[in-house]
Amino acid sequence: MRRTISFFLTLLLAAPAVLADYKITQRTVLGDEFSSEVTTYAKGVRERRESKLIVSGDAQMAAMMEQMMPPMIEISQCDLKQDVQINPKTRSYFVNYRDWSSVPPEKLARRPKQKMVIKGTATVSSTVSDSGRRQQMFGLTARWLKHVNEIETSADSCDGANRVRMESEGWFVNLTLESETCPIPRAEFDDLGGCRPRMIVKSAQDPGFLLDGTIKIFQNGKEQGTQRVEIIELSKQTLDQSLFEVPAGFTEVDSYAELTRPSRGPADTTAITTVSNEAGARGSKGMKTVAIDFFSGSTSKIDQNELRSLISSRLSAAGISGYAVTSQADLISGNFANVVAVDIEKAKESTGAKIGGLFGKVTGTSGTSKAGDSEATISITLYAQDRKTVVATATATEKVKGSSNDAVKAAIEKALPAIIAKLK
Structure with a gap:
């Protein structure tokens, strides 16, 4: 679901009343307990979006959700054909290119070594219906429109046959000149690896910007949830260009998963056991430390942080220190006894499972039943210490009721004991 609804078209129609630089803040109500607040700054073809999740009532739940979904800054740099996601807490950023085929080899070399597969098609259509109603909002002529986005994936695509429909209805305005809109569809923030369908644009009508209204989401004909969009502030102002650049002193990371990982600071190697190869070495044997590498294969639908932490906890229970590396540099600089690598050959969800997870909770559609x-x-x-010699391999296939992340977790639990046995 997240993969599908991330395809948003950015082609805008010409409008008689527009703003130059502007700032707009909106709240999206997702249920009784959850809402999100997004502030968008725009200057020419560049946009900056600052988002945060708001949880009402339970302070403990709010703290947990902030840990899972930290406030992020997203900068769309259409002129550079890229989007940048920034984590202010960790002072790091991730660049997602809109056209991966044009990325310089030296930049790709720093990314996780995961294969990109283009499989099947995703047909996108965007249509607008005008009710004829008009009113003035913030000095602009607002139109009451219904905007329908439909995305249908083919049976041979990454996620199989699926149809998602988003209906946005409410007051729309045009905020930018047609010459200042981006003709290149925004990329989804995801790790490099995984599977993507080839996108086919059937129609590309766009109503402009939804100031106030509702968004309904349907999957395969069934309504999955409704969101209420409310405007808090809209103002015209001259914005500094630095708002649309990566801040000085921030560090680029290799993947979106690494960007959203809680701050660890520099790699802590004090817990890493030094492995001596000297014959006749004496002394007590320290706890063996094993590196847990980033996953490869079909990783787009899983939470690597959660699953690598699971492996670490299972290793600890067996008397082995499991260290989830934060970058490929950790593998090179750390003196690990072994390296554990997980390849996800398949992670397939049914329609019901795709609606699960956090999105299902905030829209009131969750529940394993x-x-x-x-x-x-x-x-x-x-792998052995040289990261090349294979010591052991274990495979597993599991089918569960829930998300693909749950299925991968169950498969890890099934296969991991055989690996741990080789480490003892």
Whole structure:
């Protein structure tokens, strides 16, 4: 679901009344307990979006949600054909290119070594219906419109046959000149690896900017949730160009997963056991430290932080220190006894499962009783200290009621004991 609804068209129609630089703040109400607030700054073809999740009532839940979904800054740099996601807390950023085929090889080399597969098609249509109603809002002529986005994936695509429909209805305005809009569709923030469909644009009508209204989401004909969009502030002002650049002193990371990982600071190697190869070495044997590498394969639908932490906890229970590396540099600089690598060969969700997770919770559609089945096939490889010699391999296939992340978790639990046995 997240993959599908991330395809938003950015072609705008010409409008008689527009703003130059502007700032707009909106609140999206997702349920009784959850809402999100997004402030958008625009200057020419560049945009900056600052978002945060608001949880009402339970302070403990609010703290947990902020840890899971930290406030982020997204900068769209259409002129550079890229989008930048920034994590202010960790002072880091991730660049997602709109056309991966044009990325310089030296930049790709720093990314996780995961294969990009283009499979099947995703047909996108965007249509607008005008009710004829008009009113003035913030000095602009607002039109009451219904905007329908439909995305249909083919049976041979990454996620199989699926149809998502988003209906946005309310007051729309045009905020930018047609010459200052971006003709290149925005990319989804995802790791490099995984599977993407080839996108086919059937129609590209766009109503402008939704100031106030509702958004309904349907999947395969069934309504999944409704969101209420409310405007808090809209103002015209001259914005500094620095708002649309990466702040000085911030560090680029290799993946979106690494960007959203809680701050660890520099790699802590004090817990890493030094492995001596000297014959006849004496002394007590320290706890063996094993590196847990980033996953490869079909990783787009899973939470690597959660699953690598699971592996670390299972290793700890067996008397082995499991260290989830924060970058490929950790593998090179750390003196690990072994390296654990997980390849996700398949992670397939049914329609019901795709609606699960956080989105389902905030829209009131969660519940394992309504979740569909998901299936995952994984292989875990244990490498020697040289990171090349294979010590052991274990595979597993599991089918569960829930998300693909749940299926991968179950498969790891099934395969990991065989790997741990080789480490003892």
